[in-house]
Amino acid sequence: MNASEEQGRVMKGGTTVERKSERELVVTRTISAPPRLVFEAWTKPELFRRWWVPKSLGLALLSCDLDVRVGGKYRLVFAHGDSEAAFFGTYLEVTPHSRLAWTNDEAGEPAQVTSVTFEAVLVPGMGEKTLLVVHDLYPSKEALEEGISSGASDAMPETLAQLDELLVSLAAPAGES
């Protein structure tokens, strides 16, 4: 971790994440195309499915249904080992080329709400770019921190593996290590 990073804010490679409050996370990024095209990539299932699940995640997206209108539903189904995992919810706001908001219902009630704004940024000589601001609002501080502590427990096996290595090196008879 870079020591110069402020508490609760991480910024690298053009994508920033900030913990705005006890239950809010904000992600920002500039994309080199006008909002019209970025909005299209966000609302057409055949385009959306090409980027929403990054390859590095190693998850297979089995289906992607987006009914992008206020009150419309979305449903994403992933292969998860031998079983399937679904992410689903309802669009709360759909304002072409400028704003989307939806619920994340898979974790139960009350739902986490995600919104994204598409803001046009004029760069002289480079045309129009889009500033994306993704805002995750968790139903409670606990819901957000559950993510943090589950992330922390993910890190545990690494810590244990290090301990293992350490014990092995300590246990190795003198002269052999």
Added chain:
Amino acid sequence: MVQFSRARLDASFSAISDATRRGILEQLGRGDASITDLAEKFHMTLTGMKKHVGVLEGAGLVATEKVGRVRTCKLGPRRLEQEAAWLEKYRRLWEARFDELDQVVMELKRKEQVDERK
């Protein structure tokens, strides 16, 4: 990955090897608490709780502050590092997503330019 010094790793490991101490960390994640609060919650004596908090404090997982007669416990600097590490993981997910979004959008842009020339 964060490299731990041997002494620090030992302290962290023995601190989190105990279920009560893991419970204390979880509890403090929800809010600061006094030693008395924690002792009550975990059905322990004050002395017993002080011992557990002492171990966690030694590993940098908990920080304590005495105001008047009350010693308040909160998550220590190591826990904050954990939060920063988690935020970084979350950021990396979005970065990977946006990098692929960039590709898709560039393709749309090129297609549009070709169509305009037709």
